[in-house]
Amino acid sequence: MSEEEHVLELLIGPQHPASGHMRLVAKVDGDVVVSLRPDIGYVHRTVEKLAETKNYIQIIPLIERPPLADTANHNLGYVLALERLLGIEAPPRAQWLRTLLAEMTRIHSHFYGLGIHGIMLGSSTAFMWAFWDREIMIELAQRLTGARLTYSYMIPGGVRRDLPPGFEDEMDKALRYLERRIPDYHKIFFDNPVTRARLEGVGVLRREDAIRLGIVGPNLRASGVPYDVRKVDPYCAYPELDFNVVTREEGDSLARMMVRVGEIRESINMIRQILKKMPDGPILEERYLKMIPPKWKEWMAQHRRIKLPAALISLRPPKGEAVARVEAARGEAVYYIVSDGSPKPYRFRVVSPSIRNVVLFEHLIRNCRVADIPAIYGSLDYFPPEADR
Amino acid sequence: MTDRRWSSPVFRLKGHLDAILTGAKYLITPRATVRYPEEVIELPEGYRGFIEYKKDICISCGLCATVCPANAMKMYVERAAEPGEEAPAEEVKPKRYPGINYTRCIFCGFCVDVCPTGALEHVETHDVAYEDFNSMIYPPGEFAAGPPKPEFDTPPRRLRPTMDERRGIAYEPAD
Secondary structure (H helix, E strand, C coil), X not given: CCHHHHEXXXXXXXXXXXXXXXXXXXXXXXXXXXXXXXXXXXXXXXXXXXXXXXXXXXXXXXXXXCCCCCHHHHHHHHHHHHHHHHCCCCCHHHHHHHHHHHHHHHHHXXXXXHHXXXXXXXXXXXXXXXXXXXXXXXXXXXXXXXXXXXXXXXXXXXXXXXXXXXXXXXXXXXXXXXXXXXXXXXXXXXXXXXXXXXXXXXXXXXXXXXHHCCCCCHHHHCCCCCCCHHHXXXXXXXXXXXXXXXXXXXXXXXXXXXXXXXXXXXXXXXXXXXXXXXXXXXXXXXXXXXXXXHHHHHHHHHHCECCCCHHHHCCCCCCEEEEEEEEECCEEEEEEEEEXXXXXXXXXXXXXXXXXXXXXXXXXXXXXXXXXXXXXXXXXXXXXXXHHC | CCCHHHHCHHHHHHHHHHHHHHHHHHHCCCCXXXXXXXXXXXXCCCCCCCEEXXXXXXXXXXXXXXXXXXXXXXXEEECCCCCCCCCCHHHHCCEEEEEEECCCCCCCCHHHHHCCCCCEEECCCCCCCCCCHHHHEECHHHHHCCCCXXXXXXCCEEEEEEEECCCEEEEEECC
16 A cells, blocks of 8 residues: 555544634544644634724623633733723732732633643543632632623723722632642642653653744743743733743643643742732722712722723724733733724734644644544643634 | 653552542542532622613613623613603603613623613622523613512522632532
8 A cells, every 4th residue: 555545634523622613634544643734713703803893891801702711811911902002001909900810810721721631631530620629719700800700800991899808818718728739639630640641751842843833821831931921021010929930841741731730839829929919009090080970989999899980981092003912821912902093993903822822733743643632732721712713 | 851750660550549549538528519409609799690770860871881892781762651642741752771681791790880870780690591582681661670580499508608728619508
C-alpha cells in the first residue's frame, strides 16, 4: 500500500466535546494522529457587529457572553478601553473592587478549565471537585454583584456595588477552604499516576515556538515565558499588589495544568492583599456622582449600591479610538473601540485569548496518539465561544 | 524536566494509594449539593432576580426601556379613558408605562439601577416555570401586579449558604 492509503481523515464533531461546539479534522494513521486541523466558528455570535448597534453601556452584558466563566476580566478590558476613550478614570476603591472580582473570576475560571480537563481525561472526580470548588467563588461573587456569572459589574467610571457587609470574613473562610483543598487535589488528580501518565511529556510546546506563534496566558507561561499583562502593562490595582508570575519550563500538558493551579494560589494571595489594603472612598467617578440627586445618595450609602445616572446610558465619547488589554484567565484579551462621536461605536474589535491559542491544536496535536487529543485539548483551556466571539 | 521519581513503581503505587485513600476520605463527608424542589437555597440580599414594578411612582420616563440591552423592557401606551368618553382630559391623555418580556430579560439589572424614582426593584427569586411562551410577557398592568412567585407542591426547606472552612459552603436552615 502507498503512504496515502494508510492515512484516514477522521472528522471529530461538530459536537460539544466539553466547552462549546467545534470540529476537529484529524488525519490518522492507525492510532497516530498525522495532522489535525481545528474547524472553528460553530458558536460565532457576531459580537463585534452587534456591538455597533448598541449603546456603549449595553455592550457590557454582550461582551460577557462569549468568554463565559471568565466574564469579569473581559468586562474589565472593555470598560478600560471605553474609559480611555472618554478620558475618565475610576476612583481608587472602584479599581480595587474591579481587581477583586477579576481575581475571583480567575479562580473560578481556572477551576472550570481544570474540571473540563479532568472529564476529558475520564476523571469525573476531578470534574466534580473542580465544579464544586468553582461554586465557592461564584457564591461570593453573587453576593457582591447579584449574579452568578454575568456580573455586568464594571461600568465606565466605576463599579455598581460595594462590598456587602461581612464579605471579608466569608471570603477569608472560603480562601482557607481552597488552600486546604489543593493538597487533596494533588493526591487525587494532579499527582495521580494515571494523570501523570496521560499528561507528562504530551503536547510539548517549546519556548521559541510559543513566542513565534503568539501564544498567550497560562499556555505561554507553561513554556517558560514570564509574560503577564498584569506585570508588563499593569492596570487597576495590580501595580500595588505583590504577586508572582507562575511559570514552568516543561511546556507539556501537565505544566499547563500546573501553571493554572499556581495561579489559583497566587489569586488567593492577591485577594487577601486586596481585602487588607482596599482604600475607602466613592465607587463611581465624580462627574457621574454629581448627577445623582441627594436623596439617592443617601440610599446609595445605605444599600452600598449606585444608581446609574441617565448620562451613562447614552454615552457619546469623542471621535477617536482606544485600545486596552487585560490579562484574562485564559490569556491576554485586547479590546479596541473606534468612536465617530455617536452613541454607538463605529467599530468594535475583540481579540480574545482563545482565538490566539487555537493555533496550538494544529501545532501540538501532531504525531501523537488519538487518545492524546483530549489530553492536549483540555490542557489548553480553549473555549470555543470565546474564540468565535 | 520529568520528575525522575515517577519512573519508580513503588512511587507510582504510593501515588495510586494516595488517590484511593483521598477518595475514601471524601466518601464520608456530607453531600455538597441540595435536593432542589424539597430544599431551596436562599439567594443573597441584592440578588438580581425577577423585577418588581411600582406603577404608582413610575414617571413614564422610559429610561428603563432605553437602557435595556436585550430589548426586554418596552414602553406601552395606555389611556385611563378612551377619547370621546366623558372623562377629564388628564385621563384621555396617553401615558407610557414599561412592560417586560421575560423571554428576553438577561437580569443585568440596568433598568433597576437607572430608574430615577425606584419604581423598579429586584426580588430574590429566580425559579419560576412557565407553561407557555406568551405568559412570560408582562404588559404594564400584569407587570405591576407583582413578580411571579415560584410554586411548590409542599413548602420547601429554605437553606442559607455560609462559607465553611472544612466544606466550602455549608447550608444552614434559614427559618
